[in-house]
Amino acid sequence: MTSTRNHSPVLRITALRKHFRAAGETIEVLAGLDLGLQPEETLALMGPSGSGKSTLLNIISGLESWDQGEVELFGQVLSSGDRRWTNLRREAIATVFQEANLMPALSLADNIRLRASLAGRTRTDVAGWLDRLGLSGLAGRFPDQVSGGQRQRVALAMAFAMEPRLILADEPTGSLDRHTAEQVADTLFAFRRQTGCPMILATHDPALASRCDHTVTLDSGSV
Ligand SMILES: Nc1ncnc2c1ncn2[C@@H]1O[C@H](COP(=O)(O)OP(=O)(O)OP(=O)(O)O)[C@@H](O)[C@H]1O
Ligand SMILES: [Mg+2]
Numbered sequence: 001m002t003s004t005r006n007h008s009p010v011l012r013i014t015a016l017r018k019h020f021r022a023a024g025e026t027i028e029v030l031a032g033l034d035l036g037l038q039p040e041e042t043l044a045l046m047g048p049s050g051s052g053k054s055t056l057l058n059i060i061s062g063l064e065s066w067d068q069g070e071v072e073l074f075g076q077v078l079s080s081g082d083r084r085w086t087n088l089r090r091e092a093i094a095t096v097f098q099e100a101n102l103m104p105a106l107s108l109a110d111n112i113r114l115r116a117s118l119a120g121r122t123r124t125d126v127a128g129w130l131d132r133l134g135l136s137g138l139a140g141r142f143p144d145q146v147s148g149g150q151r152q153r154v155a156l157a158m159a160f161a162m163e164p165r166l167i168l169a170d171e172p173t174g175s176l177d178r179h180t181a182e183q184v185a186d187t188l189f190a191f192r193r194q195t196g197c198p199m200i201l202a203t204h205d206p207a208l209a210s211r212c213d214h215t216v217t218l219d220s221g222s223v
Contacts, residue, residue: 008075009072010074011035011200012035012036012072013060014072015032015033015034016032016056016059016066016069017031017033017066017067018052018055018059018066029055030056032069033056033069037200038198041213041214042198042212042213042214043200043212044200044201044202044214045217046202046203047217053218056202056218057168057170057200057202059071060168062082062088074088074092090119092164094159094168094197096155096172098172099148099151100152100154102143102154103143107139107140107142108139108141108142108150109139111154112154115158115162129157130157133154134187135150138150149184152172152180152184156188156191160195164197165197165198166199167192167198168200169188169199169202172185173185173203173205173208181205
């Protein structure tokens with residue numbers, strides 16, 4: 001990576017507008033949002049249910065279109081539906097959701113191996129990842145044979161094993177009990193710190209948000 005690239009922002013969003021239409025109603029979700037993310041930075045997205053956190057993360061990962069405004073990612077200005085996003089999702093952007101999205105027919109080890117190899121990391125030390133995430137001994141189990149917290153650890157292993165340039169986490173501990181949630185959050189922040197990978201994390205939990213460098217609060221279409 002060149003030094004220029006290192007110092008340019010990871011993400012720059014300018015005057016972003018997004019609405020949905022449902023049942024004859026117009027829902028203004030984002031009404032002119034500005035947001036930036038620098039290398040190694042972590043940003044918490046907060047705001048009430050329905051304020052647009054998931055919509056914003058979906059726009060950043062290229063899964064959702066928008067109406068107006070500019071999205072610049074890794075120094076490239078991308079348009080809604082830009083095909084370059086397919087590669088970015090495969091190789092550069094790790095997503096972690098409330099529930100781990102694992103392939104049910106693959107073992108935990110193969111889930112990690114597959115995600116890493118899709119990102120071009122064909123020499124991933126799968127056993128090492130399982131070990132670091134406290135999952136040794138579970139390599140051959142299938143997703144439905146382990147707990148929700150263990151599945152979420154696999155989701156983290158998949159995210160880190162792909163060596164991403166950006167992590168997008170949408171309530172990554174939202175489905176877990178308090179104790180397991182803390183363990184998963186500790187793991188997420190420990191590996192994030194080690195790799196320096198920038199991260200945007202949507203959460204309702206102020207304690208989790210306070211572990212990020214900055215917080216942006218969305219509220220009915222404005223910041
Ligand atoms: N596909 C869609 N069609 C219509 N409306 C949608 C669609 N997706 C989201 N919305 C609406 O957009 C608004 C923002 O939703 P979003 O899921 O981004 O909120 P959120 O902040 O992530 O909420 P939560 O904290 O509950 O996860 C909500 O009013 C939601 O109902
Ligand atoms: Mg959401």
